[in-house]
Amino acid sequence: VSIGAGFVVIAGPCAVESREQVRRTAAAVKHAGAHMLRGGAYKPRSSPYSFQGLGREGLVYLREAGRETGLPTVSEVMEPTQVAHMADEVDMLQVGARNMQNFPLLSALGEIDKPVLLKRGMMASIEELLLAAEYIVSKGNKQVVLCERGIRTFETATRSTLDLSAVVVLKERTHLPVIVDPSHAAGEARWIAPLAKAALACGADGIMVEVHPDPQNALCDAKQALTPAGFEELMEQLDRLAGACAARETVTSGPSDAGHADVLWQPVGW
Numbered sequence: 001v002s003i004g005a006g007f008v009v010i011a012g013p014c015a016v017e018s019r020e021q022v023r024r025t026a027a028a029v030k031h032a033g034a035h036m037l038r039g040g041a042y043k044p045r046s047s048p049y050s051f052q053g054l055g056r057e058g059l060v061y062l063r064e065a066g067r068e069t070g071l072p073t074v075s076e077v078m079e080p081t082q083v084a085h086m087a088d089e090v091d092m093l094q095v096g097a098r099n100m101q102n103f104p105l106l107s108a109l110g111e112i113d114k115p116v117l118l119k120r121g122m123m124a125s126i127e128e129l130l131l132a133a134e135y136i137v138s139k140g141n142k143q144v145v146l147c148e149r150g151i152r153t154f155e156t157a158t159r160s161t162l163d164l165s166a167v168v169v170l171k172e173r174t175h176l177p178v179i180v181d182p183s184h185a186a187g188e189a190r191w192i193a194p195l196a197k198a199a200l201a202c203g204a205d206g207i208m209v210e211v212h213p214d215p216q217n218a219l220c221d222a223k224q225a226l227t228p229a230g231f232e233e234l235m236e237q238l239d240r241l242a243g244a245c246a247a248r249e250t251v252t253s254g255p256s257d258a259g260h261a262d263v264l265w266q267p268v269g270w
């Protein structure tokens with residue numbers, strides 16, 4: 001899977017809960033056309049009393065499900081001591097929003113030969129996100145993917161405010177691929193599809209979404225998990241939109257014929 005060439009869809013449960021749960025999810029998202037499998041084994045939860053993830057056991061289940069379906073995997077790394085064994089278990093290591101400025105972690109990730117998915121901190125500016133990426137890149141690991149996942153604003157209707165303008169700005173300021181996580185931004189399953197489509201339309205290189213075979217009983221982020229059927233519907237919608245975007249690009253940037261006229265806007269006197 002090459003991120004930055006085409007629209008990549010990463011899907012899977014918020015947390016790996018059992019071997020069966022991640023296997024079922026992997027099969028479902030693969031069937032619907034996902035390109036990569038996500039699943040958390042180390043979970044940075046706001047409350048110490050919430051499910052903290054299965055740890056190494058979860059990484060094993062994730063790897064098995066990935067190998068079984070042929071989907072490369074991504075999982076969150078929380079601290080420098082986990083980097084070495086996670087680099088053996090998963091295909092891409094994720095830095096979560098809460099760890100975007102964990103500089104020892106970023107430096108450690110700069111020394112491995114595995115792609116890193118760097119999520120924007122919920123209180124981080126675009127400049128700070130780019131500097132965090134620089135910690136990884138400057139140590140020698142050039143494989144960094146940036147992820148906009150919503151920022152904290154005065155608005156409380158959504159879990160976070162998805163900053164799609166960050167995609168546009170980042171695409172201009174860096175060569176690094178930029179993906180969008182509408183699940184954590186929206187916090188509600190029914191709002192994910194429109195935001196995912198907006199991400200595709202504004203030029204993002206992909207999305208990462210949470211899918212659970214039984215969202216109501218998910219141990220983590222239950223409200224925002226898509227069902228396998230909901231994910232399949234999203235993939236169909238994205239396909240149709242990708243066709244429309246491509247058609248529009250052909251119209252606006254196609255080669256001009258001899259004799260065509262440029263339509264110029266002319267100011268009209270008031």
Ligand SMILES: [Mn+2]
Nearest residue numbers: 014210220221
């Ligand atoms: Mn989650």
